[in-house]
Amino acid sequence: LVVSVALLPQPQASAFAPAAFSASKSSVSGGVRSANVFLNRASAMDDEEEYLDKEGGHDAWSKLIKMKDFDPDEEDDEELVKEVLDATAAALEIEEVGETEESASIFKSALSIVRLLREQVGQKRSLDFVTYSNHPEFPDVDLSGAMKMMDGVPPVSQIFSVKKIVRILLRIQTFNLGLENVQDNIDNAKTEEEAYEACFTKDTIGRFGIIPNPANFVPAPSAVDNWEKDSAFARQFFCGTNPVMIEVAKDPEKQLSKNLVNYFGKGKLQELADKNQLLFVSYDDLADLKVNPHQMFPLPQNNASGPDDGPAPQVHPKYFYAPIVLFTYDYDNDELDVLGIQLERTDDARVYTKNTCGENEWLVVKCQVTAADSNMHEWVSHLGNTHLTMEPHIIAIYNTLRQAKHPLYTFLKQNCRDTLLLNWAARRTLASYGPKSFGDYQSSVGVGQFMQLIGKMWSRYSFFEKSGLPNELASRGFTEDVQIPGYLYREDGMKLWNAIGGFATDFVDEVFDSDEAVASDTVVQEWARETTDPEKGAVNGFPTSFEDKETVANVLQTLMWMSSGLHAAVNFPQYNEYGYVPHKSLHLRADLSTMPKDDAEIRDWMFENMFPHIRTDDDWLKESSALGLTASGPAAIASLQTVRLLTLPSKNCIDNLSEKFEDVGTEAYDKFLKNLNVISEEIEARNDEAEKANKAPYNYLNPSNVPASIDI
Numbered sequence: 001l002v003v004s005v006a007l008l009p010q011p012q013a014s015a016f017a018p019a020a021f022s023a024s025k026s027s028v029s030g031g032v033r034s035a036n037v038f039l040n041r042a043s044a045m046d047d048e049e050e051y052l053d054k055e056g057g058h059d060a061w062s063k064l065i066k067m068k069d070f071d072p073d074e075e076d077d078e079e080l081v082k083e084v085l086d087a088t089a090a091a092l093e094i095e096e097v098g099e100t101e102e103s104a105s106i107f108k109s110a111l112s113i114v115r116l117l118r119e120q121v122g123q124k125r126s127l128d129f130v131t132y133s134n135h136p137e138f139p140d141v142d143l144s145g146a147m148k149m150m151d152g153v154p155p156v157s158q159i160f161s162v163k164k165i166v167r168i169l170l171r172i173q174t175f176n177l178g179l180e181n182v183q184d185n186i187d188n189a190k191t192e193e194e195a196y197e198a199c200f201t202k203d204t205i206g207r208f209g210i211i212p213n214p215a216n217f218v219p220a221p222s223a224v225d226n227w228e229k230d231s232a233f234a235r236q237f238f239c240g241t242n243p244v245m246i247e248v249a250k251d252p253e254k255q256l257s258k259n260l261v262n263y264f265g266k267g268k269l270q271e272l273a274d275k276n277q278l279l280f281v282s283y284d285d286l287a288d289l290k291v292n293p294h295q296m297f298p299l300p301q302n303n304a305s306g307p308d309d310g311p312a313p314q315v316h317p318k319y320f321y322a323p324i325v326l327f328t329y330d331y332d333n334d335e336l337d338v339l340g341i342q343l344e345r346t347d348d349a350r351v352y353t354k355n356t357c358g359e360n361e362w363l364v365v366k367c368q369v370t371a372a373d374s375n376m377h378e379w380v381s382h383l384g385n386t387h388l389t390m391e392p393h394i395i396a397i398y399n400t401l402r403q404a405k406h407p408l409y410t411f412l413k414q415n416c417r418d419t420l421l422l423n424w425a426a427r428r429t430l431a432s433y434g435p436k437s438f439g440d441y442q443s444s445v446g447v448g449q450f451m452q453l454i455g456k457m458w459s460r461y462s463f464f465e466k467s468g469l470p471n472e473l474a475s476r477g478f479t480e481d482v483q484i485p486g487y488l489y490r491e492d493g494m495k496l497w498n499a500i501g502g503f504a505t506d507f508v509d510e511v512f513d514s515d516e517a518v519a520s521d522t523v524v525q526e527w528a529r530e531t532t533d534p535e536k537g538a539v540n541g542f543p544t545s546f547e548d549k550e551t552v553a554n555v556l557q558t559l560m561w562m563s564s565g566l567h568a569a570v571n572f573p574q575y576n577e578y579g580y581v582p583h584k585s586l587h588l589r590a591d592l593s594t595m596p597k598d599d600a601e602i603r604d605w606m607f608e609n610m611f612p613h614i615r616t617d618d619d620w621l622k623e624s625s626a627l628g629l630t631a632s633g634p635a636a637i638a639s640l641q642t643v644r645l646l647t648l649p650s651k652n653c654i655d656n657l658s659e660k661f662e663d664v665g666t667e668a669y670d671k672f673l674k675n676l677n678v679i680s681e682e683i684e685a686r687n688d689e690a691e692k693a694n695k696a697p698y699n700y701l702n703p704s705n706v707p708a709s710i711d712i
Contacts, residue, residue, distance in 0.1 A: 060090040065166055073157040073413060078123050081156045085118040088165055113425055117153055124155040126399045129392065129536050132455075135433055135448035146455040148392045148538055149427075150420055155398070158420040164711075168648065175644050178217030179637070186615060192607035195614045196582055197224065199640060218644070221579035222696065230354060232696075233366050234327055234336040237281055239698045241573040241584070242377035243489035244385075244566075246327070248477025249278040256280060257324055259342050263351040264326070272328060276482050279327040279336070283372050285380075285456055287322035287345045289449045319591040320444035323369045334486035341365050343592070358599030364592065364606055371588045374578070375443055377570065378586060379450035383431070384457050386567040387423050387710055389467065392537040393559060394419055396530040404523040407511045407664045411504070411556055414660055415563040417652060418711040442612075442639060444587040462541030464554070467562045469497040489569055492683060492701035496565045497557070499675040504556035506668035508549045515548040524552070560708075564654050568706040574643040581636040582611050589613075612636045650707035655680070657708060676703040 064087040072081055092111040128151035131144040160168070178201045185198035200220035205213045226232040237246045249255050252269035261269060272278035321343040328339050341352045343365065352365045394416045401409040430438045431447055439447035465471045473479075473490055485491065512518050524546050531537040532544045546552050577584045590610040596602050612635035633641075655676045661669040680703050687697035699705060 060087070060093070063087050064091045064162070067162045069161055069163045072159045072161060073417070076123060076157055078121070078156050081121060081159050082118060084159070084162055084165070085114055085121065089114045089118060091169070109429060113428060117159070120153040121156060121159065125403065127151070127155065127395045129395060129538075132451065133433075135451055137446070137448040138452070141448075141452055141455075143451055143455050146451070146458050147388050147461075148395070148536070149388070150391060150395055150424065154420040154424050157398075157402075158418065160418060160421060163651070164418070167651075168645070171645055171648050172641075174217040175641055178215060179641070181215065182218065191604070192611075192614060193582075193603070196580065196607070196611075196636070199580075199614070199637070200224070218640070221576045221583075223577055223580040223583035226696075227580060227583035228363055230338050230366075231335060233370070234338050235696065236370075236373075236577060236584075237279075237325075237327070238336055238487045239489060239573075239696070241570055241577050242373055242381050243487075243569060244381050244472070245281050245373070245376065246279055246476065246487075247281070248276060248482055249273045249280050249326075250477055252278065256282075256326070257342055257345075257349070258347070259349050259351055260324060260326055260340060264340065276484065277329045277331070279329060280325060281327075281373070282324045283322045283376060285322075285453055286320060286372055286376065286445070288456075289320075289322075289445055289452070291319055291444075292317045316589070318444040318587040318589060320372050320375060320588070321368050321591070323372050325369055329484055329486070331484075336486060338366075341369060343368055358602070360599050360602035360606070361595070364595060364602060364610070367582065367585070367606070367610070368588065368592070370584045371444060371586070374584050374586045375445050375450065376453070378443065379439075379445070380453050380457050382567075382570045383426070383450075384454035385466075386562060386570060387419065387426065388454065389458075389461070390415075390419055390559075390563055390710055391423050392539055393531065396527060396537045396539075400523055400527040400530050406523045408524070408527075408552070408556070410661065410664045411507050412559065414652070414657055414708040415560050417709040419563070419709055422710065422712070438638075438642075442586045442635060442642075461539075463539055464541055464558060466541075467566075468554075468558045469493055469561055469566075488698040489701070492679075492698065493565055493569065495679045495682070496701055496703070496706070497561055499672060499679060500560050500565070501553070501557040502675065503668055503672035504553040504560065505550075506671060507665045508553045508556065510665055510668055512549050512552070518549055518552055519545075519547050521546070563709050564706050565701055567710045569700055571710075571712070572647050572700050572705065575647040578643040579640055581614070581639055582607070585612055586639060587612060587635070612639065646712060648712050649705070650711050652708050652711060653704055654706050654708050655703040679703055 064084075067084060067087060070077075070080065089111060092114060129148040130151040131148060132146050134141060134143050179199075181201055182198055186195050189195035189198050199218060201216045201218045202209075202213050203216050203219060205211050223232070237243065247255070249269070250273055252273055253261055253266055256269070269278060322345055324342045326339040326341070327336050329336055339353070342349050343352070344350070352362065354362050357365065397409065397412050397416060400406075401412060431451070432438070433447065437447050439450060443450060445453070460466070465475065473494075478484070478487070478490055512521075518524060528543050528545050529536075531539050531542045543551055543555065546555075578586070588610050589612065590605075594609070596605050614634055614636040616634050655673060658669060658673065683699065683702045687699055690697050
């Protein structure tokens with residue numbers, strides 16, 4: 001280890017930098033300097049405390065790290081939570097007064113959020129439901145029909161634990177340390193393409209490149225090596241961040257555009273469909289949105305300050321299409337392949353194929369698709385369909401089952417952890433209304449329009465149909481008679497779904513003796529009313545009352561799936577896919593109208609003019625993140641930093657909850673855990689075989705990687 005650290009290049013230090021890395025150009029003197037913090041990714045509090053005992057450190061950080069960890073939901077201690085928030089604010093204040101403007105800005109917004117929490121947090125007997133207000137750019141678009149949200153700040157029970165706060169802050173700082181280590185490589189790259197590739201730290205160091213790098217804090221995502229391949233492009237719709245949009249084509253003439261049907265021929269497409277070999281993704285909701293409608297950063301907000309008293313012009317425009325992508329499935333190799341792509345929604349729209357495009361033109365077309373998919377994934381499949389959809393459920397559970405200390409809360413508590421705080425913070429950062437919103441800087445559609453997408457999703461929502469895995473799969477044509485082994489989200493997801501269903505049934509059997517006991521339980525009935533009341537939770541499709549044990553078990557199964565497996569599937573692939581920004585961008589700076597005609601010129605144009613900036617001298621463009629978790633920087637860097645944080649592994653996965661079920665549900669959980677262990681072994685065995693065959697593994701639904709709640 002000493003040799004490894006000695007051979008490392010010396011980056012600028014931060015308040016967390018270990019002594020071996022100290023080159024304190026922009027550091028805060030006296031900061032916590034613990035090699036264990038970095039080398040163990042903040043995984044062991046005992047190691048951190050042991051190091052601090054020996055080496056010392058800044059009092060504020062030392063106090064925070066040494067605080068006794070506790071479960072805020074179990075303790076429900078307002079004074080203890082405020083003490084934690086005070087310690088967090090004190091530590092963040094150290095970071096805010098760094099010697100350079102960049103280091104001082106790192107935690108500015110995080111500090112303001114912590115201060116607001118400290119000021120308003122408290123014990124709450126009940127939480128109120130409120131509706132979303134209309135976005136100022138689209139004042140006539142009613143968002144009150146979207147899912148309900150929590151009014152005010154989260155209660156004491158929803159504040160992060162001490163250990164989690166420390167892990168989050170250390171994740172940010174280790175990343176920043178790694179980024180500082182490669183910044184010169186980015187700045188000195190000869191081309192923009194080389195600059196993108198220079199973003200990552202090395203996994204090995206030393207003269208012979210065989211020593212594991214203990215400071216590999218910005219690891220290269222797998223997409224760096226395969227992002228141009230058609231197989232990798234297609235695979236992400238089965239096994240990537242957004243595996244919930246692809247559909248089986250049964251009737252191509254009705255499901256696909258006339259352009260695609262005419263191009264490939266009705267007979268050929270129907271023949272593939274009859275064999276369950278024809279699949280597609282259609283971004284219909286994007287077709288209803290405007291390209292470059294907003295000027296939210298900075299002000300004016302799309303007001304009458306533009307030409308002829310019209311909207312202000314878009315200074316840095318972003319583009320998106322509403323593509324339709326056609327795939328074929330090869331059953332012999334269990335692989336998906338792209339057949340054709342239609343980008344535009346006009347009657348004469350071109351159909352692009354690998355055989356009719358130049359190599360670089362085809363790559364640009366695929367990148368336009370992945371950018372469209374990114375906007376649907378990040379705001380609808382991820383934020384809308386998991387985080388925000390779970391919120392009215394958590395509020396109703398808090399107001400009824402938790403307050404009554406009902407045995408069912410033992411089950412559901414695990415699925416509610418940390419989500420309200422995350423959603424509350426997201427509405428002040430990622431999805432904030434107003435200037436300098438992350439969602440406006442980073443996404444092509446902007447906050448005002450992705451809120452419209454979420455509202456449209458909710459207008460179609462029905463609890464069991466959209467959040468229950470078998471029904472949701474069937475709605476996209478993946479019925480039981482359609483077996484496609486390469487669709488690993490479905491394969492692993494159904495194993496988890498069935499295991500969760502067995503656990504829920506066994507747990508309900510321990511709580512209730514009979515259906516009559518369910519029907520006569522006033523707390524359970526109040527839970528149903530709270531969730532479905534139009535003035536409260538307003539969740540469509542949720543039972544308005546509970547009459548039997550089976551219905552209760554089905555609800556528990558669906559809620560646990562949504563908060564664990566579904567969220568894990570759409571969240572944790574983010575670093576591998578978004579980390580290399582050309583592979584999956586949240587916005588693009590150009591469409592095909594300005595693409596060079598000569599295919600040989602397209603590649604440089606793509607990196608210089610289409611992808612988000614990786615380096616720029618424009619101060620405005622450097623202010624690309626409102627998260628307050630990173631220093632100012634170009635959009636590509638802010639995106640990379642964000643997905644690194646959002647993929648922080650959980651310490652509360654579904655296979656390590658035994659201590660949570662010591663009083664009730666012990667036998668049910670023990671049985672569940674045995675089933676999870678079998679699933680893990682099956683997934684790991686399959687992944688071993690995949691790697692031997694030089695194929696990518698799929699491990700996101702391995703129970704050991706699946707958090708019990710939406711906790712990041």
